[in-house]
Amino acid sequence: MDCFHCSKSAVIEVQHGALCKTHFINYFEEKVLKTINKYRLIGRKDILCVATSGGKDSLTVLYLTKKYCERNNIPTKNIRALAIDEGIAEYREKTIIDLQKFCSDHQIPLEIVSFETELGKTLDQAYPIINKGTQKKPCNVCGVWRRYLLNKYAAKSGATKVITGHNLDDEAQVIMMNIFKANTQLAGRMGPISGIEESEHFIQRVKPLYFCLEKEVRLYALLKGFQVQFTECPYSKEGFRHHVQEMLNDFEQKYKGTKQGIINSFLALLPNIREQEKGRIDEIKQCSRCGEAANKEVCNACVMKEMIING
Amino acid sequence: MNITVYNEREKTTLQIEFNGKTVTDLLKELKINPEVFLVVRNNEVIIGDETVHDNDVFELLSVVSGG
C-alpha cells in the first residue's frame, strides 16, 4: 500500500490512512508537539526533569522535549534526565546503557538513582521480603518506590515539571484498571497533565506521548535509529496490568480505535471526575518519617522500607 | 514457499513453509496480533498487504516493552 500523501510505500496504517516513513515521522512529531502546546505541558520558565528508563518511550520523549524547546527558544539547559535503577537483574542494566549513550549523544545531563543505595535493597532482594507479609506483587513495590524517588530527586534538582514517557496504551490500561477496581480517586489524577496543582511536595507530571499508540512509539524510535534493544522486565507478566494490556490489544485488533475511544471518553469525563473528587481528595500531607508527599501519616515507601529493616 | 521468521520477543528463528499470500496471512498463520508487532523485511518496515515471496526473511519486532 502506498502512503496517503505520496507514492512511497507505507510503514504503518493510522486512523486516516497509510503513511510512509517521512510522513509518519512528521505526523508523530506534530502530534506530540501539539499535545505539549494544547495542554501547556511545558512553560518558558519550567525546569524540566524527564523520567527515563532507556526504553523506547523515554528516549522518544526526551528527544522530543528537547526538540520542542529548541523550536520555541526555550533554553535546553533546563532539561535534565533522571533514571531510577530498581535493581532488576538482566533487565535494567541493559536499558541504562542505552540511556547513558543517548544522553551523552544528545548532551542532556543524566542522574541515576538506585533502590539499593537509597532504600538498602534492590527490587530483586526487597520483593520477596515485602511479599511475605503483604502478598504485594513486584510491580506494586516497584511503583511505590519509583514514584517516591522520582519525586524526591526531581524536587532536589529544582524541577517544576516531571515529564514521563507514558503513551496512549499505558493510559488506556490504567483507566480500565481504575474502572475495574472502582478507583475514582486515582482517576482524577490522570490525563496529559496531573490535576493536582503544583504544591511544595508534589511536582506536576506531564505526558507528551499521551496520544501516541505504543506501536507508533516503537516505530518512531526504530525509524529514528534510537538504540533500543528489546528487553522485558522479568516481572512484567505477573501483574493485573498485563492481563488488561492483552485484553486491550485483542480488542484493538478486532475493533480498531478501541484504545483511542477509551482515552476520548475518559478526557470527556475528567473535568467532572476532578470536580467530584475535589472535596474528597485529602490534602497532600507530609510523611512524618521522610518528609515526602503522602496521603497518610507515614508514606507507603517508608512503610515498605520498615518491612525490609524488620525482615 | 519457504521463509524465515525471527521473533524478537521469543528470540526464536523459524524456517517455515508458507502457502498464503500476504504479510497479514502470515501473521494470522503464526497467531500474531499485528497490533503488537512490527514486521521488517530487508531493513524496511512493511505493512500487512505486502506480498510474501519465496526465501523472504522477516523480523517481528515487539511493540510492547514490559516495564
Ligand code: SF4
Ligand atoms: S514490570 Fe513491574 S517490576 Fe518491572 S519495571 Fe515495570 S513496574 Fe517495575
Ligand SMILES: [Zn+2]
Ligand atoms: Zn509519504
Ligand SMILES: [Zn+2]
Ligand atoms: Zn516517607
